[in-house]
Amino acid sequence: MSTVDHTDQQRLVHRWQHATEEVIRYLPGFISAAIYRSLDGTKVINYTQWESPEAFDAMRRNPDAAAHLRELAQVGTPAPLVGGGLGSSRQKIGRTRSGRVSHRAGVPDQRDPPRLSGHGHRSPHPRTKRTRLQGA
8 A cells, every 4th residue: 555645646556557567467476456546545555466475575576576666656655565365255145247146246257258347457378478577
């Protein structure tokens, strides 16, 4: 999470999107990222998922990622929070995007195509060449 002046919130969101698209999503161990902003304009949360704490630490040591993190710190004040998953509430009853009732809300209906919501980013397919960082 970062605290930011309300006039800079959108700029920080765009910088997180850029860092994720250009570098972070191509690093080993990256699973997904979603960027959230507070309604009062003073907070930005970049929720990322990694395969392990070691993968997250390696991202922070990566020179290209570190350069982006320094740029982000110039716009907002970072307050990182690292934690582990405690489970999910996927068993609730809800509706899928297509309107069908599901007893597994949050789990896409097999007939619904996959999609990203908001500013989410997914890791490229495992067989995708990660040429973005080679030679960097």
